[in-house]
C-alpha cells in the first residue's frame with residue numbers, strides 16, 4: 001500500500017502528465033532530495049527554489065496569473081508564518097478585482113506534531129489558514145484521500161492549501177489508490193538510498209494511475225455510530241477511529257467523521273450526524289484558543305442548541321507557544337488516544 | 353542616447369497633461385467628499401508615461417506583465433486606460449471595472465492587459481512578479497515582466513528576494529525591476545534610513561545591470577526605458593532601473609493632498625522645452641489643459657449618477673465566478 005508521501009508523488013506525476021501541472025517547487029523539492037519527506041521525488045517538473053517562503057508563495061501567485069499551474073511547497077508549516085500576507089493576497093485577488101483574476105495554484109505544507117519536532121516542526125496551521133477567505137483547504141488522513149484530494153486541488157480554479165499531516169507521511173492505508181499496483185510500489189517509485197543506484201535513477205510510474213478525485217468539501221464517515229459524533233481530521237483522525245473501536249467494546253457507539261476539507265467543509269454531513277447522536281466532540285491538534293473547532297462549536301450551538309443533549313466539546317492542543325521536545329511534553333501538549341477516549345466518555349456522561 | 357522625436361514628445365506631453373489633470377480631479381473629488389481616500393502619482397508622469405508607451409500591451413505570455421504600485425495611473429493611461437475607470441474607482445462606483453468599488457483609488461487591475469491587481473501591502477508585487485517572469489523565461493519570445501514600487505519599500509525583504517530570484521545562475525528572469533525614488537516613505541526621509549548610495553547599487557551584488565536616471569526628464573526616461581526594455585526583451589535577463597521622481601501632492605489624501613512647491617515639477621520642465629523648440633505655444637498648452645480639465649470634470653459629474661455597489665454583493669467573487677453567500 002502506498003504511503004501518504006508516495007500518494008502525493010503519484011498524484012503530482014498524474015498532474016504533470018494529465019492536468020498541465022507545470023511547476024512543483026520549493027526548498028529542497030527538486031534534485032537531489034525530492035523533498036524533506038520525499039513527496040516530490042522523481043517528478044519531472046520539480047525544482048529547488050531559494051530559501052524564501054514569501055518568494056515561493058509570490059512566485060506561485062505569479063505563475064497562476066501567467067496561466068501556469070503549480071504546486072509550491074513550504075517545507076514545514078512552521079515556516080509559513082512569514083508568508084501569511086502573501087496567502088491573504090492569493091485569497092483576496094479574485095474578490096478584490098471583483099472577479100477579474102483567479103488563481104489556480106496549490107500550496108502544500110506538512111503540519112502538526114508527531115515526529116518529536118519540538119517548537120518549529122510541530123505547528124498546526126488549520127486555525128490560521130481557516131481565517132483566510134478565498135482558499136480551499138484540505139487535509140487528508142490516509143493515502144487514498146491524499147491522492148484524491150490532491151487531484152482535486154490540481155483541477156481547482158482557486159488557490160488550494162494542501163495540509164500534510166507530517167506524522168503520517170510514511171504510513172500506509174488500507175485501501176489501494178486506483179491504478180496503484182497491489183505490491184512492489186517502493187521499488188518502482190522510491191529513490192534508492194544507495195548513492196550509486198540513486199545516480200541515474202528514474203521512477204517507474206504505475207501506468208494505470210487515474211483521475212480519482214475526492215471532492216473538496218466532502219467529509220467521510222469512518223465509523224458509524226449513534227451515541228456521539230466525533231469530527232476530526234489529519235493526525236488525530238485515526239486516533240479518533242481507534243478510540244471509537246476501543247469504546248465500542250464498552251457499548252459506546254461513536255460516529256467518527258473525517259472532515260478532509262476544512263474549507264469548504266461538509267456541514268451537511270456533520271449536521272445529519274449531530275441530529276442523530278445529539279452530541280458532538282471536535283478534535284484537532286491546533287492550539288485551542290480561536291481554534292477552527294471553536295467555529296464548528298459556534299455553528300453547532302447556533303443551529304442545534306435545542307437538539308443537543310450534551311454541551312458540544314472541543315479537544316485541541318494546549319494554548320502554549322509551542323510543542324516541547326521531550327516525549328512527556330509532546331504527549332501533554334496535543335491530543336493523544338487516551339485524551340480522546342476520555343473526552344468521548346465525558347461528553348457521553350454529560351448527556352441529559 | 354536616443355532622442356525622442358517631436359511627435360512622440362508631443363504625445364507624451366499630451367498624456368502627461370491628461371494624467372496630471374486626472375490626478376488633480378481625483379484629489380478634488382476627495383476634497384468634495386466624492387471619495388474616501390486618494391493616492392496616486394502626480395509628479396511621476398515624465399517617467400510613467402514614457403514607460404506606458406513602451407509596454408508591449410496585450411494578454412498572455414507574449415506580452416508584458418505589469419506588477420505595479422499605487423502611483424502608476426500614468427503608465428496605464430499611456431497604455432490607453434479610460435480615465436473614467438479611475439474616476440469610478442475613486443468614487444467606489446459599482447461600475448468600477450478594477451475592483452467594483454472595493455478598493456482604493458489607484459489600485460487598478462486589468463487582466464486583459466496583463467496588469468496584475470495593484471494591492472496595498474508594500475513590495476509584495478516584487479514577489480508576484482517572479483512568477484510571471486518564470487513563465488516568460490520558459491516561454492521565450494519578447495514579452496517581459498515589469499515591476500515597480502517606491503524607494504522606502506525596498507527596505508522590505510521582498511525587494512531583496514526579487515533580486516535573488518531574478519538572478520539565479522542560468523535561470524535569470526526577463527524582468528524590468530523599477531524603483532521610483534521620491535526620497536520619501538510617507539513622512540520618513542530616505543536620508544534617515546538608507547545608507548546605500550543608490551538603491552540600484554544593490555543590483556550589482558547580483559550581477560544585475562542597473563541604471564539611475566532623472567525620472568523628471570522625459571528624454572532621459574524614454575531612452576533609459578527603451579534601452580532597459582531592449583536588454584530584458586532580447587537578453588532575457590533582469591535590469592534594475594532607479595528613477596528619481598517627485599511626489600507633487602504629498603503621500604496621499606491622508607497628508608492633505610496639497611501641492612508641494614518644493615518638489616520639482618516635470619510638467620513645466622517639459623513645456624519650457626517644447627515652447628523653446630517651437631513645438632507648442634503657451635496658448636496651445638493652456639487650451640489643452642482647459643480641454644482635459646473640462647472633460648474630466650464632466651466625467652466626475654457623470655460618476656455621481658452611477659450606482660454604488662449592492663450590499664448583497666459582499667460575498668461575490670470570494671471564489672472564481674461565485675456569486676452570493678458561499679457558506
Ligand SMILES: Cc1ncc(C[n+]2csc(CCOP(=O)(O)OP(=O)(O)O)c2C)c(N)n1
Pocket residue numbers: 423472473474475501502503504505506534536537538603
Ligand atoms: C507592508 C506595508 N507596510 C506599511 C504600509 C503603509 N504605507 C503605505 S505607503 C508607505 C510608504 C511607501 O513609501 P515608498 O515605498 O517610498 O513609496 P512612495 O509612497 O513614496 O511612492 C507606507 C509605509 C503598507 N502599505 N504596506
